[in-house]
Amino acid sequence: MKMKVLVFFVATILAAWECHAYDMFPLRMNTGYGDRSTEMKCASWRLAVEAHNIFGFETIPKECVEPTKEYIHGGQYQSDSKTVNQQAYFYARELEVRENDVFLFSIDGTALSNVPYYSEHGYGVEKFNSTLYDEWVNKGVAPALPETLYNYNKLVSLGFKIVFLSGRLQDKEEVTKANLKAAGYNTWHRLILKDPKFIAPNALEYKSAMREKLMRQGYRIVGIIGDQWSDLLGHHTGDSRTFKLPNPMYYIE
Amino acid sequence: MKMKVLVFFVATILAAWECHAYDMFPLRMNTGYGDRSTEMKCASWRLAVEAHNIFGFETIPKECVEPTKEYIHGGQYQSDSKTVNQQAYFYARELEVRENDVFLFSIDGTALSNVPYYSEHGYGVEKFNSTLYDEWVNKGVAPALPETLYNYNKLVSLGFKIVFLSGRLQDKEEVTKANLKAAGYNTWHRLILKDPKFIAPNALEYKSAMREKLMRQGYRIVGIIGDQWSDLLGHHTGDSRTFKLPNPMYYIE
Numbered sequence: 001m002k003m004k005v006l007v008f009f010v011a012t013i014l015a016a017w018e019c020h021a022y023d024m025f026p027l028r029m030n031t032g033y034g035d036r037s038t039e040m041k042c043a044s045w046r047l048a049v050e051a052h053n054i055f056g057f058e059t060i061p062k063e064c065v066e067p068t069k070e071y072i073h074g075g076q077y078q079s080d081s082k083t084v085n086q087q088a089y090f091y092a093r094e095l096e097v098r099e100n101d102v103f104l105f106s107i108d109g110t111a112l113s114n115v116p117y118y119s120e121h122g123y124g125v126e127k128f129n130s131t132l133y134d135e136w137v138n139k140g141v142a143p144a145l146p147e148t149l150y151n152y153n154k155l156v157s158l159g160f161k162i163v164f165l166s167g168r169l170q171d172k173e174e175v176t177k178a179n180l181k182a183a184g185y186n187t188w189h190r191l192i193l194k195d196p197k198f199i200a201p202n203a204l205e206y207k208s209a210m211r212e213k214l215m216r217q218g219y220r221i222v223g224i225i226g227d228q229w230s231d232l233l234g235h236h237t238g239d240s241r242t243f244k245l246p247n248p249m250y251y252i253e
Numbered sequence: 254m255k256m257k258v259l260v261f262f263v264a265t266i267l268a269a270w271e272c273h274a275y276d277m278f279p280l281r282m283n284t285g286y287g288d289r290s291t292e293m294k295c296a297s298w299r300l301a302v303e304a305h306n307i308f309g310f311e312t313i314p315k316e317c318v319e320p321t322k323e324y325i326h327g328g329q330y331q332s333d334s335k336t337v338n339q340q341a342y343f344y345a346r347e348l349e350v351r352e353n354d355v356f357l358f359s360i361d362g363t364a365l366s367n368v369p370y371y372s373e374h375g376y377g378v379e380k381f382n383s384t385l386y387d388e389w390v391n392k393g394v395a396p397a398l399p400e401t402l403y404n405y406n407k408l409v410s411l412g413f414k415i416v417f418l419s420g421r422l423q424d425k426e427e428v429t430k431a432n433l434k435a436a437g438y439n440t441w442h443r444l445i446l447k448d449p450k451f452i453a454p455n456a457l458e459y460k461s462a463m464r465e466k467l468m469r470q471g472y473r474i475v476g477i478i479g480d481q482w483s484d485l486l487g488h489h490t491g492d493s494r495t496f497k498l499p500n501p502m503y504y505i506e
Contacts, residue, residue, distance in 0.1 A: 054340055
């Protein structure tokens with residue numbers, strides 16, 4: 001433990017020297033109300049990310065690699081994912097299901113876990129490498145996020161249509177279908193992947209545009225479940241409630 | 254510790270029997286992937302509140318009283334409040350200050366801490382009692398939330414106009430001014446309290462309407478800092494960034 005604390009302390013200095021974009025703990029800001037442990041600071045960083053007070057980061061703070069690892073594998077991430085999925089189910093079961101009611105699910109980090117990838121890449125401390133990530137995606141070995149799969153099965157049994165809306169490109173359709181089925185997602189109404197010809201400034205605009213298209217086609221979006229704020233903000237969120245799953249490892253604009 | 258766990262367990266059963274509105278851990282939902290400790294469940298509940306996945310609750314879960322007390326007094330609440338206020342300052346210091354730029358601050362739970370009140374009332378497990386709360390407010394003894402005061406002083410020194418926008422009624426103007434000054438908030442451009450004749454369905458609409466009025470008066474809202482989502486959502490948030498301070502004790506519509 002003592003050793004860890006020392007490592008964290010050294011990491012803090014390094015991180016400070018590196019001067020991250022979001023400038024989490026600048027040396028020059030002595031707030032003068034006491035030191036915080038690294039675990040505490042990283043828990044605050046994570047909370048600020050989930051409440052959308054911190055966004056647009058390219059990497060997580062160096063000193064937060066260990067706390068993030070502990071968060072992901074120590075049970076709290078699973079518990080947090082469970083609570084959000086429970087809320088989605090508790091909301092859904094009160095609804096009267098109509099013909100064209102759909103629940104939207106994101107895929108990476110929501111329906112399918114990419115923890116196996118990120119655990120090999122510093123839990124978000126490394127800059128995103130699309131080549132390596134695509135290689136991993138193309139293996140089609142992503143496990144389900146168990147809490148999302150559980151909720152998905154509940155929503156299917158309630159009679160809701162499931163639409164997967166992902167930023168994955170259409171060239172990944174086959175591997176995505178196979179991976180979803182292998183992970184236990186046996187049925188869906190639509191699987192929407194990104195047309196490489198579709199130009200959008202960011203994921204938020206792309207997903208908003210796809211939702212708009214769904215609504216023009218007569219679907220009613222009653223719920224959106226995703227791990228990124230760009231899955232949930234933007235326009236054409238319909239009459240839906242949105243559910244933000246935790247993701248302490250990366251941020252998508 | 255063992256004893257605590259037992260107490261928590263008993264509390265869980267009671268809470269389940271009581272069947273809370275938001276129905277956090279219904280007995281009939283066996284999610285089948287392991288039990289969670291009460292601390293873990295309550296941390297997930299708190300995160301879900303901060304990420305706006307859980308809202309509209311009248312009381313916190315009975316079993317979460319102890320974990321909330323530990324969160325508030327154990328340093329994490331202070332750390333979380335610090336990180337959010339830091340982010341507001343890091344955002345503000347990059348801005349070019351113009352004549353009519355204002356930062357909005359909420360008062361209760363944001364500028365002034367009401368932890369002294371809630372620590373006497375079960376940290377949110379008791380239903381809100383406006384008579385008792387008003388009695389406490391009228392004493393004018395609320396301390397500053399230290400992290401907010403620190404940020405406030407930074408923003409003042411940057412040259413921003415400060416506007417306090419509160420749901421407190423106008424009959425509390427004198428005690429509110431005195432309390433703010435006693436707590437260290439020495440200057441502000443406007444203090445907006447609620448006109449009892451102003452009819453709004455909820456705090457969100459009231460605060461949106463007050464922001465609209467400010468903007469019509471030529472002010473530019475560059476930042477909003479509050480502990481309730483109703484401080485930050487709604488319309489006329491201007492070009493502002495909003496900053497959600499933690500509040501695990503109560504929810505205002």
